[in-house]
Amino acid sequence: MKPSSTIARTLVLFLFALLIFIAYSLRLMQLQLVEGADYRDQANKHTERSVSVTAARGEIVDRNGRPLAVNRSCYNIVFDGAFMPKKLQNDIIIKLTDIFTAAGVEWNETLPLTKGAGPYDFTPDSDKAVAKLKSDLGLQTYATPQHVIDEMMSRYSISNDYTPEQQRIIMGVRYEMQRLEFSAVTPYTFATDVNMDIITKIKENSIALPGVDIQEGTVREYLSEDIAPHIIGQIGPIYAEEYADLKNKGYKLNDVVGKDGIEKAFEDQLRGKDGTNLMEFDNKGALLSTKQVEAPKPGNTVMLTMDSILQKVAQESLPRQIKHLNETAEEGKGKEANAGAVVAVDVKTGDVLAAATYPSYNINSFKKDYATLSKDGLFPLMNRAINGLYAAGSTFKPVVATAALAEGVITRSSHVTCNGVYTFFDDYQPRCLSAHGSINVITALEHSCNIFFYDTGRLTGIDTIDQYAALYGLGQKTGIEIPESIGQVASPDYCKKNNITWNAGDVLQASIGQSYTQVTPLQLAQYTATIARRGVRLESHIVKDILSYNLDQTVSETKPVVAATIEDKNNAFETVIDGMVACAKTGSASGSFGNYPIPVAAKTGTPESKQYPNSVFITFAPVDNPQIAIAVVIEKGWHGYTGAPVARDIYNAYFAEKQSTTALPKEETLLS
Known part of the structure; x- marks a missing residue:
C-alpha cells in the first residue's frame, strides 16, 4: 500500500472522529448550558400531596363528667x-x-x-x-x-x-x-392499634415492604367495659349500603361511624371535622416537609344523664338477685329467673339515672364476641330497659285507681267485697289470689286485690282507662334520644287493628295490666315518676348536655319538658300514693321496705307470661319530696316483690351521700 493512501485514510478517520467529538461537545454544551437548568429542576423535582388528617371523635361522659367512651393514641398500619x-x-x-x-x-x-x-x-x-x-x-x-x-x-x-x-x-x-x-x-388501613x-x-x-406505613391514630376505648353497653353503643366501619348517604356528608369509605346507642344517635355531634396537611416528597419518595392547610376540629363531648356509679350498682344488683332466686326459690316460683331490666329516673327532671339490662356484654370485646352473643337464646344484645316489652301486671292498678278517683267513679272510702272470685259475668269469673273481704282502694293497692280492680275497671270503662294510661305515658314515646319500643295498652282499637275480638270481659284483665298491654321498663319508670309528680309527666332523656371537646363550652343542654299533665281531681294522687305507701310499708313490698329509713311508695306486679310469671316492681322515694323513681322487671321472677331488693340497692347508693349519717338496715326476709 502506498504511504500517501495510508495517510489519506488516517486523515479521513481523524476528521470523522473530530466531527463526532465536536458533535458530542456541542450536545454536552447544550445539555449543560442551555438545558441544564431544566434537567436540574427535573432531578430535584418535588411532589406535593394533600393528606386528610382525621379529627378526634368526641367523648362520652356520665352526668358527673366521668369518662365512658374516650380516644386512646395508637399506631395503625396503612397501605399508601x-x-x-x-x-x-x-x-x-x-x-x-x-x-x-x-x-x-x-x-x-x-x-x-x-x-x-x-x-x-x-x-x-x-x-x-x-x-x-x-x-x-x-x-x-x-x-x-x-x-x-x-x-x-x-x-x-x-x-x-x-x-x-x-x-x-x-x-x-x-x-x-x-x-x-x-x-x-x-390509603387503606390494614390493621389498627398495633403493638x-x-x-x-x-x-x-x-x-x-414499600408503601407500608406506620401512622399514629386513635382508637375508641370504653373505660368501664361493661357499663351501659346498650346505652353507649359502639362504632364500626361504614357498610356499603350506608355509604351512599354518608358520602354526601363528607365521609370516606374507610371512616368509622356510630352503629347504635349514643354513638349512633349523636354521630353528628361526636364526629369531628377532618383537617388537611400538604406533604412534600422528593423524587425518591422521601418526606421533606408537612404543612398544615386546615386544622382538624374534634367532635363534641356528649354528657349523659346517667350516673355511672348508680348504673354499676343497678348492673350488679340485678344479676345478683336473679342468681339468688335461682339458688333459693322453689321451682315455678322464681327459680327459673334468667333475665331482666331496671330503670331509675330523676323525678324532678326526667333524667335517666340508670338503665341496666341483664344479660349484657362487654363493649370492648363486642366484635370478637358478636358471633356468640348473636346466637345466645337470652338475647344479651337486646336493650331490655327501653326495648323490652312486658305486661305491666298489677303495677297498672294505679292507672285504674287514678282514672276512677279523678272521674268520680269511686271515692277514697268506696268499698268492694272480695270473696276470691269476681262473679259479675256468668261466663267469665276470674279469681283473686286471696279473699280480702271488704276493701277500699288504698288497701286494694296495698294487697294488690284483683277483685277490687276488676269491678273498678268495669265501672270506669276501657276508654277512660286507656285515656289515663296514655297520659301516664304507657304505650307512648318517652322522649329518650335512642330508639325505643312503644308497646301498647289493651283496647278495643288495638284488637280491631289486629283482627282480634274484644269481649266485654276483656276490660277486667286490662284493669290488672294483663290482656294485650305491653310496656317497657322505661315507660314504667316514667309512669311512676308521674305519680310522684302528681300528674305531671316529663319526657325522659339520656343526654344531659352537649359540650365542646375540651369541656369549656356548652353547645346545648337538655331541659325538662312536660309531655302531658293529668288533672289532679278529687285528690286522686294523694289517695293513690297512700295506697302505694301502704304497699311498701305493710303490703306486698314490705319485705324490702317495711322498716326502710326513707319513706317509700311502691307497687308490685306478677303478670302472667307464656310459661312463668314475670316480676314487675315500681317505686319512688322519698314520698314527701320525690327525687328518684325506679322500675324493675325480672323475667320468670314469679312475684313483684322479688324485684324490690334491686330497687333497694339503688336507693341505698343514691341516698348514701345525702344521708350518710342514716343507717340503712340490712335486707329483711321477703314475704312468702
Missing part, C-alpha cells in the same frame, strides 16, 4: 398506594401477614369465606356480605364459593406459586382493599 408497586402487592401482603401471624395478631378482613387451605365455603350468617361480595366481583347470585375463588385468583393476579393458605390470605386483604377503594390517593413488637418488625423490614 402511591408508593406500593402494584405488581408487588401480593408479595408485600404475604410478608406483612407473616409478621402478624408470628405475633398472633389479626388484621382487618371481612371476606365471608372460610379460612385455611380449603375447600372453601361461605361463612354462616353472612348472606348480606356474600351477596355484596358476588356483586363486587361481577358474579351471578348463584355463584358458588369456587366461582368466587376463581374470580379473585384472576382479578388479583394470584399465582399458584403461593400456598393455598397464602392465596386465601391475599384474597382477604385484596378484597378489603377493593371494598374500601384503595388507590394512589386513598410495638410488630411496629419494630415492620421497621426492620421496611425495604421489603
